Amino acid sequence: MANIARIARRTFLIGAGAVAAGMAVGTYLYKREPVNPLLKDLPDGAATLNPYVRIDARGITLITPRADLGQGAYSVQAALIAEELDVAWGQFEVEPGPPSAAYYNGTVMAEAFPIAATSDTFMARSGRSAAGPLGKLLGVQVTGGSSTVPDAFDRLRVAGAVARQMLLAAAAQQTGVPVAELKTADGHVITPDGKRLPYTALAAAAGKLTPPTDVSLKPASQWKLLGKPMQRLDILAKSTGTAMYGIDLRMPGMVYATVRTNPRRGGGVKGFDARKAEAAKGVLKVVPITEGVGVIADNTWRAFQAANLLEIQWGAAPYPLTTDAMFQQAADSFTDERRDSRQKDEGDVESVLKAAQANQVLQAEYRVPYLAHAPLEPMNAVVLLKDGRLDIWTGTQIPRFVVAGAAAVSGLAEENIHLHVQIMGGSFGRRLEEDYVRQAVELAKAHPGVPIKMTWSREEDMTHDFPRPLAIARARGIAAKGQVQAYDLSIAAQSVNTSQLGRQNLPTPGPDMAIVAGAWDQPFAIPHYRVTGYRVPEMVQVSSWRSVGASGNGFLHECFLDELILEAGADPLAERLRLCSHEPSKRVLQAVGEMAGWGTPLPKGRGRGLAFTLSFGVPVAEVVEVTATAKGIRIDKVFVVAEVGQVLDPVNLEAQLTGGVIWGLGHAMTGELTYADGAPQQTNFDAYQSPRLYQTPQILTKALQTTGRIKGIGEPGVPPAAPALANAIFAATGQRIRELPLRKHVEFV
Incomplete structure (x- = not known):
């Protein structure tokens, strides 16, 4: 307080x-x-x-x-x-x-x-x-x-x-x-x-x-564009393959480059032998850069091939070397010294739990893994350093930080740096970083006067991400007389703010609300209700990932709440509605129940799972229907309701909600970034898969417009997807899964 x-x-x-x-x-x-x-x-x-x-x-x-x-x-x-x-x-x-x-x-x-x-x-x-x-x-x-x-x-x-x-x-x-x-x-x-x-x-x-x-501004009744279905300005170009992304740029006299840097971020370079790379066809120059080596050649493929010929001695990782060791560091962080926040503390959780008999207290531990951003377009930039002027063509979410970083590397004043922002083939938060631009500027300093197109290989992109942090939740609760009476949730995770803002040399005072986002701020009036965040020491450098802390905390919070509700013998929707203290959120829950036909019978082997998360000011409820087949779990339908205040483009809103669901489900099913000897083990899409078309369910969406407060919808559809799926699997099979990805315990068909 x-x-x-x-x-x-x-x-x-x-x-x-x-x-x-x-x-x-x-x-x-x-x-x-x-x-x-x-x-x-x-x-x-x-x-x-x-x-x-x-x-x-x-x-x-x-x-x-x-x-x-x-x-x-x-x-x-x-x-x-x-x-x-x-x-x-x-x-x-x-x-x-x-x-x-x-x-x-x-x-x-x-x-x-x-x-x-x-x-x-x-x-x-x-x-x-x-x-x-x-x-x-x-x-x-x-x-x-x-x-x-x-x-x-x-x-x-x-x-x-x-x-x-x-x-x-x-x-x-x-x-x-x-x-x-x-x-x-x-x-x-x-x-x-x-x-x-x-x-x-x-x-x-x-x-x-x-x-x-x-x-004076037009009233909504006079709008000609807003609130109406619109064809996005880029849809024709993207549908015909004529849209120009940063990776598509070509310029007269352009040369091409790539880099190899230590997959153990922060480990540095002990030394390297570039003789084989320098002798390769088309190579123009090999350049030492921060944490690695760059290769400049006459086309991208030759730069990639030459980079593979570099013999580099990498330094050791300055963090635990394996996923198990990283999770252990998170488990060791549930201490008073590591406590970061306790913004939700209602009733008297500690006294109620201590007074209860051991068999009255439900306890569980949940885990979510590191996750890569893995955008389809790998990191790239075109740079031209000439006559005291630096031009940069790249996709970014942080243009002023890119310019500041380029100034620091090049030594030029910011007014001599000209950034030309390009459209991007995905990001999911990855382009909130500017490490790849700094690398390109280092190459430009070594080879000025001509445009250089620096492109990461897919493997470089996967192994040099700033992933979403892993997290552990320890939960305790009491459910009796058909009601949830106490809920104590503790979450240990790295600080996204400390890691991300620290790379920009910006201070991060106070608690990091991302550690508990999507958990501490949920609108449920549980009599004894506490959410505590614990800050795990810095390990792998992490960053914002689509829906940030809520992306994992939706799973951690909602699955245990589902456990408590079922332990009480209550209905998951009815009890959430009873507990809900926020009318817009209650309307969202009611609407998704009506859409999904909640409470109507399903055949044996089928199940519905419900989850709700309020994130970025947007209440979203989702119901997932699954079937347990002889070969595995099939996801049949997903129903999504969000309260956005006012819909400006119904077509794009549906696309964003649908995309958020697919993103959330896909990572819940198979997504994880694991580490061995300090380096990521998933280096390409074959090991970091998305749902196949045949695994993609029918998704039905609805937007409520009852609050009048304009909200964004790019991220809020993500957090409820994983818990709704896990809760549906429990409803269909009786198997309660407390860690992601779910494929560790079930197959998906």
Whole structure:
């Protein structure tokens, strides 16, 4: 509680300072609008009306600064601007824009605060209100935490409305017609007599005007794009194979490169012999780099082949060498010294458990493994260092950090580094790191003057991930008289924040809420309810993975809750509804029960499993139906309900929920990254498999829109999938599985 109070007080002061203009330097910085980055290098004849809109004679360009990893981020951002700018769908181009503090993300900051999404106290509201100012003060430009839509919803609509008003004002100056008598449609200002003035002809004059500070936004009833099914802007290119990813780039005079670095991160290089590689066909240069060696050649395949000829003596891993030893370190972390947080502590758990007889206390231990991000497109970057200027073409979720890292490696000032962000073939959080870009810059320093395309092999990509942490949960509880009465959950895991932010030399004060995310903040009014997080010492370097801590904690929390409910002799849905203290979450549970026909009889050998997780402010409930066949478990159907506040694109929302379910189920079935002698054992997709098409169930989704609070949906569909599947397997077979992946105990067909 003291920790929450300290954070709330700080955040309240930030909010108060923002109101009391001129009282402090921080207030001044917060109130000052960032410089429009589009003004720099603005082409002749082009005008920028704000950081999100650029218009020239050729057409309209909308800036969509949140990265597109395949989740449709460019399309939804463009729709938010276009709706208020009054341009037709596809009547514009999109660009990610340059790295800039103007594109700060305030919403993503709130996820690190120990504030439950269901809390509406003064402290909670103050803490949330501080996220925007804090993100703005720090200039945090990040794509992650399912924050793109909630962070952009107001800001991008306002940007579109401001630009529209400026174009109207320019048209009024040109025609003498008052603004109130002008209309807009499809990229034109329309006069009362029907004359249509294209935005492209008005932009230069509009760009000289002072932007308005007060604009009105369309009510949802007048939306033409938002809330309607949209064809994503990239769907044609991706469907025809013409989309250009970073890995597809070609430039005149380009050379090609790859790297080999120590699979035991942090182990360093004792020495290497490059003679065979240097003699290989097409090799231009072999370059020592941090933690390894790079090869530059005349094509990627020859670079790969030569890299395999390098004879390198790797240093030892600075962490436990095997998966068993790593789990043992986690098991040893359930101590007072390693306790990181206890934000959920209701009733008197300790007294109730001590007073109970041994046979009244249900106990269990659950485990989840390390997991790789394993995006389809391996890490890559194109770099060109020439005449004191460094250009970088790559996909990233953290553009400003990439520039800062490149500056540190190259020695150049940041203003001489130009980042060109590319679309990405997946990420799942992997491109929240910039290690691969630093490597490419090291190669550019050794071979300047020509573009270098550095591509990791699949094996390099798999063995040099920053995986999701493994975790152990120890749970105790009491269920009696048909009800869950006590629930004590302790989770030991590494700190994602300490590992990830530490690589950026950023401080990580306070507890890491990712250790207990998706567990401590669940909306259940269990009389005696406690969730404690324990911080495992640093081992393998870890990072954010789709849905971060909630990805594993959904399994840890929901499976044991299911055990307790069944121990009480209660129905899993009815008891969750009885315990649920949050009306939106209760509606989600009710809706998924209705969709799935919960309670209706199933034939012998079939089972339904229910799980619920509130993550990133989004309550999601899932029901999985399975059949126990003679050959193994078949997943038949999945029903998913989420409360998102407002649906901006029903087609993409369904895709994100469906993709989250497949991601969650696939990793629950087979996913794990194991270690031997300090190195990952899964080095390619043959050993790190996804579900096959024949294993993919029918997935039915539904979105509720009852709260009015806009939320993101890229991650919340993931956490309930694994526990719903495990609970379904128990319902069908009576086998309670307490570790992932499930294939250790059952076969899937």
